[in-house]
Amino acid sequence: MPLTKGRLLLAALIACALSSCQTADKPPQPRFTSTSKDAGSATTTKVATSRYFIEFRSRYALSYGHTYVVFGKLDKNGNMISPEVAGLAPASHDPSQYVVGHFIPVPASTGWTDGDLEEQYRSASWRVLLSEAEYRDVVAFIRKQQAVSKTWEATVNNCNAWTGEIARHMGYKTPGIWLRPQQFITQLRQMNTTG
Template sequence: MTLARGRISLVILVALAAAACQTQDKNPEPRYVSSSLKGPAKLESQAREQGYFIEFRSRYALSYGHTYVIYGRTNKSGAVVQRQVAGLAPATLDPTPYVLGHFVPVPAETGASDGDLEEEYRSASWRVMLTQAEYNKVVAFIDKLKAKSKFWHASLYNCNAFVAEIARSMGYKTPGIWLRPQEFITRLREMNGG
């Protein structure tokens, strides 16, 4: 009985991973910028002048892509002047752990991965402007999340799940974690009025 349950669980996990890979990426989505503030326009302009932000992003990759966040500060014209990157990916450039991660959890890293900062690979993004207090709260959450996120699994805890935790900590609704990264970021923005 236990062996049968194990086989059924394995089949379900493989099916979920395969289903996530079946859609096609669209052309790159335009960049979207929102304010997290709900108050008057004066408050929104103050947030933009302070220049604190988090940007939910996806990028193309040899596989089905990657979801991550960039957060930091911008100047008054909106150009990024200070940034950090957080995302969840297998902790190696070797493809073997990536493939194994579709069946069993593999060791993960939570910083920048190859291609995250290259504009030609960006497939979708949503930037949210923050006050300094909001930004400090988000950074504290990301630091805790990075410290506890030690494993990656394509169906159970992937890059979308990592970014979804950040979004939910900010009060946002999140789509399912089995979407392709571009679709995940696009739906995240649309679900939250971005």
């Protein structure tokens, strides 16, 4: 009897993991920029009054994609200057570790992954402009999160959950973690802005 229950549990876990992958991504979504003090004033134009930013971003991939943050300083035209990337992903480039990570935790990395800053792979983004004090606070939180994040597991400790922790630290509401990355970033922005 325990073997049958174990098989049913495994089948249920596989069904849950696969169901989150069944929807299709949309074409790249427009870029949005908000100020941290008034997230309700979303705009697609560049705002050059702030020198600091964090951008919640998703990108396309061979799988269902990836969610992460890009952060740093902006030049006077609103262009990124030496941006940093942080996100949670399997540490290995071996595809089998990615598959295994859908069932048990696997070692994780918390930095840049291939394609994160390549525009052709960006599927959605929401840039939040920050004061210097806000920027220092969120970067300290990201560094702390990077220091303690040792594993990735698709159903409970995935890139959406990790990025959502940063958003919650900043005071934002977050959607469920089982969305595709593009949907997660789009809903994150929609939940916290009026535009």
